[in-house]
């Protein structure tokens with residue numbers, strides 16, 4: 424028998440993004456049901472951001488202690504692998520979502536556990552985890568916050584071997600002796616370095632350069648950091664086939680004729696929005712061509728009741744940006760339900776995720792870190808902007824104090840017609856905490872002549888801002 428429920432807004436997917444969307448509509452005075460098929464908290468909490476950073480941080484902390492004379496002499500041991508894994512396990516709450524489910528309840532959101540599918544406009548059927556069938560109807564909106572799924576490469580033999588995706592790599596309880604990683608994107612480089620520092624002999628295969636979308640001097644520093652950690656980095660290298668080896672591991676033939684043997688294979692070759700088996704066809708939509716506007720609303724839906732946010736929307740696959748989309752969509756839903764105008768076309772309103780286009784910050788948490796916000800020179804020129812580029816090595820009193828032989832690089836991209844920043848990149852130890860200043864300068868469109876008055880404290884790495892502005896000509 425089908426049970427029925429009614430609410431104002433149904434949110435499908437209780438990852439970080441779905442949680443925020445539901446929270447926002449409840450804060451806006453509406454009721455919300457949040458449907459989750461797996462763990463409340465989603466990928467970021469249990470198999471992505473949190474565990475991957477927990478695996479990286481101890482290696483970075485140890486390397487930073489070794490980079491300073493005085494503390495270097497005090498470091499006599501190696502990483503304690505068991506303690507690293509225990510700390511990672513505690514960051515994922517041992518893959519138990521009770522804490523997050525409590526947060527959902529405290530936020531006034533109703534949680535339904537099960538797999539949700541659209542069955543009609545504003546209507547969702549849920550096969551619950553305890554095998555009931557629910558039909559939920561929404562008075563105002565349905566929000567897709569279903570995340571993304573990995574896209575494995577069409578590699579001959581891959582379906583015959585037992586390989587890791589990022590889920591297995593972030594939740595593993597043992598460190599493989601030899602690990603081969605396919606994919607030179609952010610997941611690939613972060614996990615390659617984490618495992619190398621935890622004791623694996625790691626080979627990283629990238630079909631092009633590492634971290635292709637970042638400025639070359641910055642990604643070169645990360646590549647050197649990986650090599651310093653012992654990773655065998657092979658750029659412009661693709662596997663031709665893989666098969667199981669007699670010792671229980673894997674054997675890869677590379678396109679150049681070489682081969683690599685390993686105990687484990689990690690495939691991290693990207694992700695795509697998780698829109699399959701959601702019933703989109705039931706409401707006349709093709710999951711392959713979903714168009715989502717700046718307020719999260721899906722195009723071509725009568726009455727505008729369908730929204731998509733976070734990885735599911737496919738715009739920017741980052742937790743913080745997805746949560747921002749969730750806040751803007753949640754506010755837009757609440758405003759529209761109250762009959763207020765919430766146009767998606769006006770930039771920088773609380774109903775539009777404008778920063779998705781101009782000011783996305785991202786940190787690659789390797790050692791050294793790579794932190795970038797906004798556009799590269801190439802992206803800005805492709806957008807028709809008249810930009811200049813100023814770059815230099817990070818060499819200020821703060822960086823010298825931070826680490827002996829500190830090596831870093833910084834770049835700013837300036838829109839010359841408006842004399843404002845449109846892109847900033849830092850690479851080097853400890854630069855991730857410099858990034859938010861750049862994000863504020865870009866979002867605030869702070870004129871360079873005013874930025875000149877933002878004096879960095881002495882002696883911090885932030886003094887690189889002063890050097891950049893001086894080199895620019897101020």
Ligand SMILES: Cc1cc2nc3c(=O)[nH]c(=O)nc-3n(C[C@H](O)[C@H](O)[C@H](O)COP(=O)(O)OP(=O)(O)OC[C@H]3O[C@@H](n4cnc5c(N)ncnc54)[C@H](O)[C@@H]3O)c2cc1C
Nearest residue numbers: 436438440460465466471472539569570733734740741742
């Ligand atoms: C290894 C790795 C490391 C990363 N590190 C970072 C990082 O450091 N910083 C960062 O910003 N981003 C990072 N990311 C990206 C980040 O994990 C994602 O952008 C983020 O998790 C997306 O959140 P989401 O809520 O949109 O999706 P998800 O977290 O995937 O949540 C979607 C939820 O929907 C549920 N669901 C799907 N379909 C249904 C259905 N039909 N019915 C019910 N429930 C359903 C799923 O079970 C899931 O819980 C990383 C990604 C990876 C792979």
Ligand SMILES: NC(=O)c1ccc[n+]([C@@H]2O[C@H](COP(=O)([O-])OP(=O)(O)OC[C@H]3O[C@@H](n4cnc5c(N)ncnc54)[C@H](O)[C@@H]3O)[C@@H](O)[C@H]2O)c1
Nearest residue numbers: 576606607608609610611630691692693694740786787788
């Ligand atoms: N620190 C962070 O913020 C962080 C960390 C990890 C992941 N993420 C995000 O999660 C998403 C997924 O990360 P990801 O690293 O899996 O994806 P990605 O898209 O960043 O990188 C995928 C890599 O795999 C390569 N690739 C794709 N198909 C291939 C093939 N057939 N053969 C060989 N190589 C192939 C691509 O060239 C690319 O280098 C990204 O959007 C990323 O930004 C963020």
